[in-house]
Amino acid sequence: MPKPRRRRPRHDFASAPDSTSNDSLGNDSLENDNLGNAENETAEAKGGVGARRGKAQREAAPRPALQKLAPTKLRIIAGELRGRRIQYNGDPAIRPMKERTRESVFSLLGGYLHNTFAVDLFGGTGILAIESVSRGADGGVIFELSRPAVSTIVETLKLLKLEHLIEVHNIDTLRWMRSIESNVRSWPKVPWMIYCCPPYRMWTEHKERLLQGIAELFAVSPPGSKLVCETEHDFDIAAELANLDWDIRTYQPAFIAIATRPDDTAAADRAESDDADAEDDADTNDTTAPA
Numbered sequence: 001m002p003k004p005r006r007r008r009p010r011h012d013f014a015s016a017p018d019s020t021s022n023d024s025l026g027n028d029s030l031e032n033d034n035l036g037n038a039e040n041e042t043a044e045a046k047g048g049v050g051a052r053r054g055k056a057q058r059e060a061a062p063r064p065a066l067q068k069l070a071p072t073k074l075r076i077i078a079g080e081l082r083g084r085r086i087q088y089n090g091d092p093a094i095r096p097m098k099e100r101t102r103e104s105v106f107s108l109l110g111g112y113l114h115n116t117f118a119v120d121l122f123g124g125t126g127i128l129a130i131e132s133v134s135r136g137a138d139g140g141v142i143f144e145l146s147r148p149a150v151s152t153i154v155e156t157l158k159l160l161k162l163e164h165l166i167e168v169h170n171i172d173t174l175r176w177m178r179s180i181e182s183n184v185r186s187w188p189k190v191p192w193m194i195y196c197c198p199p200y201r202m203w204t205e206h207k208e209r210l211l212q213g214i215a216e217l218f219a220v221s222p223p224g225s226k227l228v229c230e231t232e233h234d235f236d237i238a239a240e241l242a243n244l245d246w247d248i249r250t251y252q253p254a255f256i257a258i259a260t261r262p263d264d265t266a267a268a269d270r271a272e273s274d275d276a277d278a279e280d281d282a283d284t285n286d287t288t289a290p291a
Helices: 037-047 049-060 099-108 127-134 147-160 173-183 207-219 264-286
Strands: 020-024 027-032 072-075 085-088 117-120 139-144 166-170 192-196 226-232 246-251 254-260
Touching: 085 147, 099 127, 099 246, 099 254, 117 127, 127 139, 127 147, 127 166, 127 192, 139 147, 147 166, 173 207, 192 207, 207 226
Parallel strands: 117 139, 117 192, 139 166, 192 226
Antiparallel strands: 020 027, 072 085, 226 254, 246 254
């Protein structure tokens, strides 16, 4: 008599939903990964209906909302507004640069920024442009996509009486970068301090548009301008924009990369000096010794 055939349980190996990416204080990209997918699938293969039911319940459960961080205040480190504080409302989509990192960045920029113009491409709280003006910058402009963040920045500028010095634009920076030359036509001709500290994920998810935009902006900036970029440790901006001379420092978990646009006048003076030295060398070589 043949043995009865044993029915094998059917299993659903559909992949879990994609993880979501969000931004948080101290880290531009906080990823809520679906951990252990492979282990779960193995358990389903062994556990049959019970495991499938557990998976269905897990997939039906709502994703946990990104937790709001504790509101705090950011201190202006130096300059005319030294010691004043600006509000950070705890929005996890905004990542203010850490105070120690910010202090190091401005030291690398020279400490005080007289006769410069601050450009904050991803404003967040607006602290970089505000700190720049406190340190002597003539003015600045802030771009920020989040409307609540823009409202907070505007309130802060009024409180600090800086609304006449710093413009705030509620705009998508990548879209603004499509027409850089016309958009910057009215900007002052003093050196620009360009801060590009976007959510870390943008360096990979929008790499080409972001790199192209900051390269074009830096190319039309006045001589002596500086480009400050904050990236994650695994993004090599020096390799991506190899034509720029970068000074790169590590402030875990971030890398700070600073490029300086040569001063045309200084470069011309150096070239003229080099030409004069070359002429002197040629005259010396042409001189013949007496017989």
